[in-house]
Amino acid sequence: MGKKTVSSMNKNKEKRQARKLEQRRIADGMAHVTKANKLEDLASLCKELLVYKSNDLDVDMYIQRVTELDKNVLQWAIDLTERNMKSLYETCAWGWNRDRKIEEMTDDSAWYLIAKDNKDKLLAFSHFRFDMDFGDPVLYCYEVQVESDGRRRGLGQRVLRVLERVAHATRMRCVRLTALTHNPSASAFFRACGYSLDDTSPPKEEANHYEILSKSTCMEDDGDTQPHNTT
Ligand SMILES: CC(C)(COP(=O)(O)OP(=O)(O)OC[C@H]1O[C@@H](n2cnc3c(N)ncnc32)[C@H](O)[C@@H]1OP(=O)(O)O)[C@@H](O)C(=O)NCCC(=O)NCCS
Structure with a gap:
């Protein structure tokens, strides 16, 4: 049996306070996620x-x-994802499983941003969710997919800007996403849009076919790094 010193008591107090702060941070994050998922009109935020x-x-x-x-529209989004991603999934440890992808894309917590032209042709979409991820409230971007004839015209970047604005307005900490490392065009795209390696990305020894990228919502207001002239 040892006697507690003042210094060890202070250390314990600090630890308790840090634990409480962390619990509070997580509870606040969860409250923001719940609130975001209940919103009726996300469009009004952006x-x-x-x-x-x-x-x-x-x-x-x-x-x-x-x-x-x-x-x-949902069927088109599933088909576009298959057209764009099937071969990339097949050449890595994930493999392509259409049923599993459909299950993911139709989960009740999924939100969709849909882009169509003035002739109602569907051009791009994003599947995203508000969620707690590694203790952070995040807007997780599950997909951003653009039809091949709509690419390199700033549309993908605009889709991400919408997500960033929504994430900022709903008090998510960042927009986070998983990107395949053998998809160089996506990698160039996300980096051009200001995304960088997230702290939660696994070390290369654990998984080298994907990485986690993110962009903090603090950057939303000054994140207007548009390569194109846009309205
Ligand atoms: C990746 C993808 C979403 C990009 O969409 P996009 O509308 O073509 O992208 P943008 O026009 O907004 O590009 C913005 C910037 O990103 C970079 N970029 C985009 N596509 C690129 C490519 N293929 N190669 C290199 N850089 C690229 C460029 O810097 C570009 O600016 P610039 O055209 O002025 O040079 C689209 O190519 C796509 O749907 N690909 C197939 C699906 C996919 O890989 N999705 C991402 C993983 S879920």
């Missing part, structure tokens, strides 16, 4: 970004929960 006119594109975007999404 209205001016939902119209995109640039490089011969005239695009309107809308945001819906998966449960509200038109079945044909």
